Amino acid sequence: MTATQFINPGKLGARRQSRLTKWLMFALFVCLAIVFIFPLYWMVVSSLRPEGRIFVDAMEIIPSALSLDTYRRLFEEEPYGIWFVNSITQTGGYAFMGVFLCTTGGYALAKFRFRYRNLLFILILVSQMIPFHLLIVSLFLMIIQMGMAETYQGAIVPLAASPIGIFFMRQYMLAIDDEMLNAARVDGASEYQIFWHVVLPNARPAIATLLILFCIEYWNNLLWPLIVFRKPENFPLAVGIKRLIDQYRQQYDLTMAGSTLATIPVIILFFFLRRQIMEGLATTGTGIK
Amino acid sequence: MSKLRLITLALVVAIVLGSFGMALAQDTTELSLWVFVDRHGLYMQNAAERWNEAHPDRPIEIVYEQIDYTQMHDNLLASLLVGMGAPDLADVEIKKFATFTKGDIQFLPLNEVIDPYREEIIESRLAPYTANGNNYGIDYHLGAFVMYYNTGILEEAGVDVDSITTWDDYIAAGQQVTRDADGDGEIDVYMASIEVTDIFSAYALMLMNGGGTYSADGEIILESEANIEALQFLQDLVHVHGIARPASGGGHHSPDHFIDLVEGRIASLWMPQWYMTRYPDNMASALADVAVVRPMPVFEEGGYTTTMGGGTGTAITNQIDPDKIALAAEFLTFAKLTYDANVLLWTDLGFDPMRLDVYDDEALLITMSDFSGEMPFIHIKAGLGNVAPEYTGPFYPEMATIFQTTGLYDLIENQMDPAEVLANAAEELRAMGAEF
Amino acid sequence: MLDIVKLSHRYITWFLHHKKVVPLVFLAPFLIVFLVFKVYPVILAIIMSFQNFQGIKSQDWVGFTNYENVFELVRFSQALTNTTVYTIGTLLVLIPLPLVLAVLLDSGRVIASTVFRVLIFLPALTSLVVAGTVFRLILAKDGFLNLFLEGALGMDRLRWLEVSELALPSLILIATWRWTGMNILYFNSGLVNIPSELYESAAIDGASPWQMFLRITLPMLRPTTFFVVVLSIIGGYQVFVEPFILYAGGAGPGDGGLTLALLIYRTAFTSFNFGTAAAMGVILALIIFIFSLIQFRFFGVLGGED
Secondary structure (H helix, E strand, C coil): CCCHCCCCCCCCCCCCCCCCHHHHHHCCCCCHHHHHHHHHHHHHHHHHCCCCCCCCCCCCCCCCCCCCCCHHHHHHHHHHHHHHHHHHHHHHHHHHHHHHHHHHHHHHHHHHCCCHHHHHHHHHHCCCCCCCHHHHHHHHHHHHCCCCCCCCCHHHHHCCHHHHHHHHHHHHHCCCCCHEEEHHHHCCCHHHHHHHHHHHHHHHHHHHHHHHHHHHHHCCCCHHHHHHCCCCCHCCHHHHHHCCCEECEECCHHHHHHHHHHHHHHHHHHCHHHHHHHHHHHHHCCCCC | CCCHHHHHCCCCCCCCHHHHHHHHHHEEEEEEEEEECHHHHHHHHHHHHHHHHHCCCCCCCEEECCCCCHHHHHHHHHHHHHHCCCCCCEEHHHHHHHCCCCCCCEEEHHHHHHHHHHCEHHHHHHHHHECCCCCCEEECCCEEEEEEEEHHHHHHHHCCCCHHCCCCHHCCCCCHHEECCCCCCCCEEEEEEECCCCCCHHHHHHHHCCCEEEEECCCEEEHHHHHHHHHHHHHHHHHHCCCEEEEECCCCHHHHHHHHHCCCEEEEEEHHHHHHHHHHHHCCCCCCCCEEEEEEEECCCCCCCCCEEECCEEEEEEECHHHHHHHHHHHHHHHHCCHHHHHHHHHHHHHCCCCHHHHHHHHHHCCCHHCCCCCCHHHHHHHHHHHEEECCCHHHHHHHHHHHHHHHHHCCCCCCHHHHHHHHHHHHHCCCCCCC | CHHHHHHHHHHHHHHCCCCCCHHHHHHHHHHHHHHHHHHHHHHHHHHHHCCCEECCCCCEEECEEEHHHHHHHHHHHHHHHHHHHHHHHHHHHHHHHHHHHHHHCCCCCCCCCCHHHHHHHHHHHHHHHHHHHHHHHHHCCCHHHHHHHHHHHHCCCCCCCCCCHHHHHHHHHHHHHHHHHHHHHHHHHHHHHCCEEEEEEHHHHCHHHHHHHHHHHHHCCCHHHHHHHHHHHHHCCCCCHHHHHHHHCCCCHHCCCHHHHHHHHHHHCCCCCCCCCCCHHHHHHHHHHHHHHHHHHHHHHHHCCC
C-alpha cells in the first residue's frame, strides 16, 4: 500500500478501495480521537481521585479508587456555586448586549449608505487585529475611574463591541433582499418597524449563532474578568478556577473538579446546537479566545 | 387605652434601641483590608476583637477581602495610581513592596507609631518596608530560615540530625543520605531539594554569607564576592557534591514537590519558618512522625546563623478617611507589635514572632504533633543567634523576577558561572534604569 | 405647555426618522461602545508609550525613551524570539495536520467521519484555563505523558515543565490539542466550496488521487489556508493564557515560555513601568498589523466592498 491511496481528495470514490484501507483509516481516526479526547477524560478522572492522589496515581489510566470528595470540597471551601451563577449571568448579559450591538450595527453597515461608511468598516476590522494587551492598562485605569471596577458592566461592556461579531452580522445582512425592505417602505412602515418586523425575523439564524458563540466566548474568557474582579463573590468560573492555582497555593484537585463542571454546560450546549456552532465558527473565523 | 399604651411603649423602645444602634454604628470604625493569605485576614479580625475588649470606647471592625497573590497586588497598584478604589489597609508581599514605593508613595509613614516598640522588635524586619527613612509597612512575623529534616531518611542512612551544625557537616551527611534506594541505577533519594523558580534557597545562602541585593546604605551589591561564593556553593551542592537537586516543578510550592517530600525522596530543605504550615496544609500531616526543624547550618563559627525569608507588610494607604488614620495606625501596632500579639502569633497562627523579648516566654513552649511531637520553638530560637539582615530597595522586585526566571535556572540547569549569572542580572537591572 | 411637549415629541419623531439620522441611530450603540472602549484606550496607550507614567497625576513626556528601553531589554528579544518560534511552530503543525485530516474526512472514505470531526473538535470548546491545568498534570515529571513515553515507547522521561527547551514544545502541544479540530472546520468549509465537476473531469483525464490533491484541492484551498495562517499568526503572537496557567503565573523555567503578552503584563504590573509596557504593546500591535495587512490583501475582505 502506498501513501497515495490515503490521500484521495475526490468526493467520487471512483476508485475501488480495499477493505483494508478503510479499516486502517478507521483505526487511524479512532487513535486520533482517543488522543484528542484523552485530556478531557484525564480531567474528569483526576477530579474523581481521592484527596492527595492526583499526582501519585498518574499512572492509573483507569482509576482504582473514585471519590466525589473533591466536588464536595469545591462547594464547601470555595464559592463555586456563586461563580457558576455569576458566569451564567455575566455570559447572558454579554451575549445579549453583544448581539444587540452587532445586529443593529451590522444592519446599518450593510443596508445604509452614509459618509465614511467604508472607512468605519475598515477601522472596525483593523481593530480586530489590535492585541488586547495594548489596551489592558488603559482600559483598566478607565474602568476604575468610571467606577466600573468590580461590576458586571465593567466586565461586559468593554468587550461588547465585537468587530468580528459586527462583521458576521453585516455579511449576513448583505444577503437580505433589498426588494423586501423597499416593499415594506412603500407600505409606509418606518425604518424601525422594518428592522423589527422584517430584518430581525430574517436574521434569526445568524442571531442565534452569534448568541451561542458569544456565550461560549465569555464563558471561557479569563483575562479581562480577571482584571475587573477582585472579590471572589463576583468571579465568573474561569477566574474562580484560575484562583485555585497560585504560585504559592496550587490546588489541582479542586481545579480539575471545577474545570469539569465548567466544561459540561458548554459540551451539552454543543451537542444540542452542533450544526449552528460549527458553521458559525467556520464563518466568523473568530475561534474562541 | 391599653392598646395606646402598648403602642407608645413600643415607640419608646424603638426609639431607644434605634438611637442606641445609631450610637454604636457611629462609634465602630470600619477598616477595610486586602490580604492574599486568608490566615492574615483572620488574624487581623481576631486582633480587632482583642482591641475592642481593650478599648471599648473606640471599637474597630476589620472587613477583609482575600484576593489571590498576583491579582491583589495588580489591583492595589492600579487603584493607588488612579487614586480611588484602594482599601484602608493592605498587605503587600516583600517582593512587591518596592514596586509600591517608587514614584509618589501612596502609603502613609508609620514611624511615629512604631517608635515606642523599636527597642523590642528585630528592627531589620522593618527594612524591607522602608523607603527614604520612612517605615511604610509592618510585617506579621519574622520568617527566619530553618532546616526541615526528614529524620526517617536520615536515620536509615545512619545520620543523627543533631550532629549537623555546619554546612560541611551537612554535605558529609548528604553524601551518606543521597543514594539509589530502589537500585535502578538512578539516584532517588536526595539530601536536599532547592528552588529554581523561586529565590528562597539561593537568597538564604546569599544573605547568610553577608551578601544580598542591597547594602545597608542602599547600594546594589549584587556582584559582591559574598553572593558569588553563595551561588557557587549552591551550584556545588547540586553538581559537585551531588547531594541536592532542583525541586520537581521548580519550586517548593509545586504539588509534585510535595509528593517528593511525602514519598521520602527528599531528606531536607531550608525554607523560612512559615513553611511549617505547609506540613499540615499541603501534605496532610503525612510526615508528622519524621519531620523536625533545626537551626540552619552555618558557614563558619561566629557567622550568621540564619536570615529572614519572605514576608508581608501591612500598610495604610493614602485613600483612607483622614479621620481614621490615627486609629488605624494605633491598631496596626496593637495587632502586630505588642507583646501579647507576638505570643498569639506563635500559639494561634504558628508564625515566629518579631519581638525578641517574647522568645523567653514559656507560653511559646508548646509541642506540635506535625513535627514529631517536639517543641519546634526551641530550635527556632536556637537559630536566632546572629540574624543576617535583609535590605531591599527600588529594584528588589526586578531582582527577584530575574532570579526566579533565568538567574537560578542558568546557575543550576545550565551550570553557568555564578559570577556571570550575577553579572547578567546586574546588566539587566541597569538596562531597567538601576544605577550602581 | 402641552403643546411644547407635543411639539418636541413630534420634532424628535421627525428627527429620528430622518433619512440621514436612521443609520446613525442603528449604528450608535455599537459605535459608542467601540469608540469609548476600543479606540480611546488605544489612543491612551499610544500616548502612554511616550510618557513616564507614574500615576494619574504625574506623567512626563519622554519621547522615544520607552521604545529605546524596550529594545535594550534582554527579555524583550527573548520574548520576541519565543513568541515567533511559537507562532511558526503552531503554523508548521496546525496547517498541514488539519488540512490532511480535513481532506481525509471529506473524502468519503472514513466511516462515521462526522463523529470524528466532532470528537477532534471538542477541545476547542474548553477554556484555556482548563487546557492549561489539564496539561500541567499530563506534563508533570510523573505525569501521564512521561509514563506513556517510558512505558509504551521505552523513551526516557522528559522534564517537560522544568527545562526551558521544552517550554515552547509544551505550549505548541497544547495549541495542537486545542486548535486542530477548529482548523479542520475551516478547511472543511473550504473543501465544501470546491465544485465536484473539477474532480470529475480530472478523473476522466485519468488523474491519480495524489495529482488531484496537488492540482485541485491545494490550489482551491488557498484562500482558506491563508485565512487560517493569518488567524494563527494573530493568535500566536497574542498567546498569554496558556503559559500563564501552565506555569502558575510565571513564564516557565528560565523564562522559556515567556511570550510578548506575558512580558507586557509583567512590565506593567511587576515593574510598574506602564510606559514601557505600552511601548511593547504598540510594537506587538505593529507586528500583528503587518501580517493583517497581508491578510486583507490576499483574503480580499475589502475587495468585497460594493
